[in-house]
Structure formats: structure tokens, C-alpha cells
Amino acid sequence: MSFKRKITPSKSLTGLELDQALVSIGIRLATEPSKAIFNIEDVLLSASIEGICDEDYRVLGLLTDWIEVHGRLINLDRLAKLISLVDNGKVRRFWKAISQWQVRDSRFKKLGKLAKTKGRQPLIEVGGDFLIKKNGEDERFRGTALQVPNLTLRRRLGDIQPPQSLARMNPFYHFRLMIGPSYRADLWALLSRNRELTPTELARLAYASFATAWSVKRDFQIFEERKSGTALA
8 A cells, every 4th residue: 555645643632631742842831741752743733722722821821932942943844734724713823923923033934824814813802902901912922913912821931941951851852953843853753762663654653755754764774874883884
């Protein structure tokens, strides 16, 4: 049977599983980390859906903080594809606002094209105007597609693991630091955990193409042979 690439996760993370996934990408929560493998973009998308659709502003605030610290290592090509498949327009608008906030990183521009409606929309539909009059707007979202009252999304950067710590605890982040935020980096991370994975298994776990998975598997084997001194001179 031929390999068919899939870029979307089988389900959205919620509840305790989402909390464990957030811990795995460096967010400090009073939750034991899971041994499961979590793709970074899957976690970010799930957190935005939980934050917007369930009005969980604790999660949305942590997500925003994480992007402030680690946004440069998001695989934005894949994240944009995932967001484009989300039916909820407000979730897409959140990411458009993120792209406007992160305007200095030109890679984020692709997220700004995902929300078709123009103008601004309140994060809080009922009572949001009152909160903005009382507390002002969150400076990170000022002038963006989303009106966010100040203090609604708590800014606590201390709840986010710094790059040095996250690189030690998360192999995917580690290899993204080395290679860049790409499918290749995630494939190397998977092989660092289990070198017996086949190209097909790698491609499915990393949402990558079979060709990319095959080439990384080959390169990883060359690297391992060089380390062990078994490669031909």
C-alpha cells in the first residue's frame, strides 16, 4: 500500500491531556508530564481552540506567553495549514492577531491571511467593552484583529521554560534549535528517541513526506556510522 501523507492530528488535545502536552513544550503547570510524544504545532493549535472556544483564558494566556518566548521555533508552514482547516473563525482571527503582534518575524505573515473578515472583533463578546474602558487594552494585541482587555490574558513569562531548559527536556525543541523549525528537525528528534523507526513510521509521526523521512533516515544512519567509526574512509 502506498504511503498517504497526513498533516492533521487525529484529535484535538483537551483537559488533562492538553495540560500534560503544555508541560511537555515548556509551560510550568502543576501537572506530571506525559511520556507521550506531542508535536509542537498540535499543542499550539489545541491550546488556541481550548482558549477561544471554551473561553479558557488561562490556557490562552500561557499560549501567548509561549509564543513570545519561543515563537521563532514554530513550524509556521504546518501551523498555517492546520489553522486553515479550523471551522471557527474566531480561532483563525486569534492567529491573525498573533501574526500582527509578531510582525517583525516575516514568517508569521502567512497566518494573517487565514481570517477573511476585516476590522476588529472583541475577545470577550459580553462585557468586553466595559473591561477595556476599565483596564485598557492588552498592549500585545493593540491595533490587531482581536480586542483583548488588559489583565484578561495574564502575562507571566516566568511560567515558560527558557530555551536552555526546554532544549534539555524536549528533543524536538533541541533539534529545532540546531536545524531550524522544520519537518527534518522533528524527524531527527524522533530518530534520537528510537533509531529503529522506519521511514513510513517517521513520516506519520512527524506529518512529513515519505521522501523527507527517507532522506533523514539515511542521513541519520550515516551520522551514526561516522560516530561509531564504521563508515568507510
